[in-house]
Amino acid sequence: xxxxxxxxxxxxxxxxxxxxxxxxxxxxxxxxxxxxxxxxxxxxxxxxxxxxxxxxxxxxxxxxxxxxxxxxxxxxxxxxxxxxxxxxxxxxxxxxxxxx
Numbered sequence: 415x416x417x418x419x420x421x422x423x424x425x426x427x428x429x430x431x432x433x434x435x436x437x438x439x440x441x442x443x444x445x446x447x448x449x450x451x452x453x454x455x456x457x458x459x460x461x462x463x464x465x466x467x468x469x470x471x472x473x474x475x476x477x478x479x480x481x482x483x484x485x486x487x488x489x490x491x492x493x494x495x496x497x498x499x500x501x502x503x504x505x506x507x508x509x510x511x512x513x514x
Contacts, residue, residue, distance in 0.1 A: 415469060418501050422462040425455055465500040472496075 429448060436445035448455075476493070477483045485493070 425459045468500045
């Protein structure tokens with residue numbers, strides 16, 4: 415989960431730097447380069463944010479606040495394996511996307 419969050423934040427930082435270069439330094443080339451890679455980058459970002467949202471929404475559904483969080487060990491293992499599968503988009507795969 416942490417690696418997925420970090421990879422997503424890295425992509426947002428690339429966008430923020432390119433946008434700042436355009437708006438604060440009047441240098442359009444960095445933003446242009448970002449736009450050329452944007453489809454692949456934002457597709458990856460969407461996958462990562464979707465995986466994080468899946469984990470968060472399932473956890474809230476399965477373990478609502480104010481109720482005891484009881485679960486059998488084998489069922490908990492299944493939940494964690496599902497989370498791991500949804501986080502299959504690893505940092506290495508994120509690095510295949512070229513960042514500006």
